[in-house]
Each structure stands twice: as structure tokens, then as C-alpha cells.
Amino acid sequence: MLNPLPHTDVVLLPGDYFVGAGQFKVRTLLGSCVSITLWDPVRRVGAMCHIMLSGRRGGGRRDARYAEDALALMLAELAAYGVAAKDLQAKVFGGGNMFPSLVGRDGQLMASRDGDVGRRNGEVACALLAAHGIPVVSHSLYGNGHRRIQFDLTNGDVWSRQDQPTAIPAGIVIPMPTQRKLSTAAPAPAANSQAQACIA
Secondary structure, eight states: OOOOOOOEEEEOOTTOEEEEESSEEEEEEESSOEEEEEEETTTTEEEEEOBOBSOOSSOSSOOTTBHHHHHHHHHHHHHTTTOOGGGOEEEEEEOOBSOTTOBOTTSSBHHHHTTOHHHHHHHHHHHHHHHTTOOEEEEEEOSBSEEEEEEETTTOOEEEEEEOOOOOOTTOOOOOOOOOOOOSSSOOOOOOOOOOEEEO
16 A cells, blocks of 8 residues: 655745645634635645735735735636636635734724724635635634634645634734745745644
């Protein structure tokens, strides 16, 4: 009996995306950010992104931190595999409220003052997929806390676990992540993690 090939773990940071086939498991951690997974069940090719914001002002080169750009970048690379938008199924995750009880200096709840960035991210991601004719076959969006996501490119399964937020002491400043480019040719290794619910 042949032993199955080991999986190669790929970890997406905010603003990253990955396109590939075969023995890859793509993982990320989401708060208000959103991940879209795309899967062609016939060619068994997929893609996943970690979107930070729903949109931006101005032009410039495509930037996967933003929903429209991330989807365009994934679709362009999937086309190299012979995959068209009509061949794909999508799953959408994230858009959580990480700080439901955190109050800003102005005395307002952060979620209400910021206009719920997570909800906007999720709504824009679903609208973009609809505009491209890509059906959303499953989703886990909104609510409080963060999600751990794992996308298995051998079969298209996505595992999701949502954790509730912990209290943050007053006066803590939360920094924004920086952008990095992920090469699909040399994925970054990651530690294994357990997942609790499969969204097939």
C-alpha cells in the first residue's frame, strides 16, 4: 500500500492569498477580516485569501488586502489552471466583532463607532462573488470573536472554529498588521492545529 503524500501547510497573514492544487492545507486566523475560499471540484484546484478591508479609494496596482483586488488576483491565477469563475464554488468566513464591549476614548462602543468593519467585509465579499456568478455554498460570518480556518486543497473541505473574545484591559492599543507577499512556489510552514467543525 502506498503512503499518502504529507500535507504542506501554508499560513496566510492579513493581505495574503494562495492559489494551488494538491497536498496543501491553507490556514489563517480571522477577526474582522474575511477569507474567501474558491474550489473547482472537477479540476481540484483552489484558492484562499485573507481580506482586511472591503474597499479602498483610488487606483494603483492590485492589493490583496482589499476584497475586490484579492478576488481579482485569485481569479487571474486560477485561470492559469484553466479554471473559470463559472467552475467555482465559494465559502466565506470571518467578519467577526473582536471587541464587542471595548469602549473608545469618545465613550462609544468601538463596534458602533467604526461602523462594524467585519460586517462590511462579509457583505462586500458575498456581493463580489455574486457579481462574478460564483455561488456561496457555505459561510460562517459575523458574531463575536475570531475564527481559525483550514482549507484542505486535496478535497475542498474547510474547517472552521470560532472562539469568543476575551476581555481587554483599558488603555491597550491594538496595532494594525503590515502587508507581505506570499509566494505560492515556497509556502511558509506552520504548526498543526486542531479544528472542530468541517464546513464541506
